[in-house]
Amino acid sequence: MAAEPRAGGGYTIRRTDRYRVPNAHVRPNNIDTGTAAWILHKITGVFLVVYLLIHIFVVGQGVRSEDAFNEALAFVQKPIFVFLDSGLSGVVTYHALNGLRCVAFDLGWGIRQQKALFWLSLILAAAVFLFSLWVVRDLL
DSSP: OEEEEOTTSSEEEEOOOTTOOTTGGGSGGGOOHHHHHHHHHHHHHHHHHHHHHHHHHHHHHHHHOHHHHHHHHHHHTSHHHHHHHHHHHHHHHHHHHHHHHHHHHHTTOSGGGHHHHHHHHHHHHHHHHHHHHHHTGGGO
């Protein structure tokens, strides 16, 4: 960007780089490891908040009556919710490991191993998810 003086005072900002794409770091064809880790961390954080709200709602049904609580429990014991609970274990694992990875980077540890640590946390989260699916396979 270049600033050129205007006749009436002030400046006109002229764009000199015609081919620069804004927010190129989040374009699907240009995502690096750090950006992918950041995006997944945000997505897993939203998933955890939604799960927490559902959990609070279900547990809160116990205050209304025993029947309301039993109905809420029967609703969340469907196979889709059992699958989502298994997914929760993988989401929590990734979110925790990526959070520890970020803290380590803030302390100056492991910055050169960023890509390897990202893939390690992703693989461990997938393994925990698959293991939890194996554990609850009879409920699906």
